[in-house]
Amino acid sequence: MTDLPTRVGVVGGGTMGAGIAHVFVASGAEVTIVESDDDRVAAARQALERSLQGAADRGKLPEGTDVEGLVARTTVVTGVANLPSGTGLVVEAVPERVDLKQEILGAAAERCPDAVLATNTSSLSVGAIGRGLPPGRLLGMHFFNPVPAQRLVELIRPPEVGDDLVEQVRGWVEALGKTAIVVDDAPGFATSRLGVAVGLEAIRMLEEGVASAEDIDTGMELGYRWPMGPLKLTDVVGLDVRLAIAEHLAEELGDRFAPPQLLRDKVARGELGRKSGQGFHRWD
Structure with missing residues (x-):
């Protein structure tokens, strides 16, 4: 040390x-x-x-x-x-x-x-x-x-x-x-690259009606021992922040990081997550 x-x-x-x-x-x-x-x-x-x-x-x-x-x-x-x-x-x-x-x-x-x-x-x-x-x-x-x-x-x-x-x-x-x-010094390093990949896939699942935001998050929290589900984490990080990172990674690494339309729509409506009171979850 x-x-x-x-x-x-x-x-x-x-x-x-x-x-x-x-x-x-x-x-x-x-x-x-x-x-x-x-x-x-x-x-x-x-x-x-x-x-x-x-x-x-x-x-x-x-x-x-x-x-x-x-x-x-x-x-x-x-x-x-x-x-x-x-x-x-x-x-x-x-x-x-x-x-x-x-x-x-x-x-x-x-x-x-x-x-x-x-x-x-x-x-x-x-x-x-x-x-x-x-x-x-x-x-x-x-x-x-x-x-x-x-x-x-x-x-x-x-x-x-x-x-x-x-x-x-x-x-x-x-x-x-x-x-x-x-x-x-690679795009997204290790943590952002993996975290954004899971977060974007969770948004696509919600967009496609695979499961509710609550159930997607609970599945990762209980099934994989995540302390916080990927949609809740996106709310905490800020949807606008996650959108900007996804756009940057899409430019560097290709379409697999292309932001889902649901994410773009929420940011356009000002639903930015915890800081605005509404994201994929409601925050009091």
Whole structure:
């Protein structure tokens, strides 16, 4: 196991970013969250506080953990230029746009010249994101939602990243109490590719009237011990997010990832899953 960097930067303080900040600060690092404006700074701080306090209330933090102390070790700033220059790891967790990620990571590379750079993308090419960055400094560090509870981190390795960096980051993942898998920089990596394939087939089955959404999900939960069925999981991820990933994979890998019309129709109607209250299930 490798000791965590003393300072970690997380760019983007939404659901994923707050979760990533949570696990690093709870494991002993000092964390800086970067957001784009003052309103988002306040929202990111609140999201982190809720996440940490919720974990403490559920007994998921060591007994006696000072939640206020963890929050105090986390700084929320506007702009990558305000990251501490001695930051050892910068993880971006912003929307799935190659140009946005390139801009953020390029600024981070300049501001923190010794930092390892990581993207939390779930499907975009890490090599494409890294174009223009110093070679060998960027890899994928794909966390899963909710980050504090999910034990897996998928490390995506472009060809130019060496063994030493991969093993260093694997050690950091272990220091977080999580398990790393290492995959090549292929479309959809391992987890998104398999997860989307099952999710799309479940949508096609619903579209064809094979079974209800409830029964499809229950079949996978009880028959295959999935903690959550594929349609319910699509609701949690967001139908719009899953549609975008499917379209990207269809472009890269062919028609087997073509999004079903039912998915397109639901997104067009604003039925985006849990965040909108309605997806393949109703969410209160």
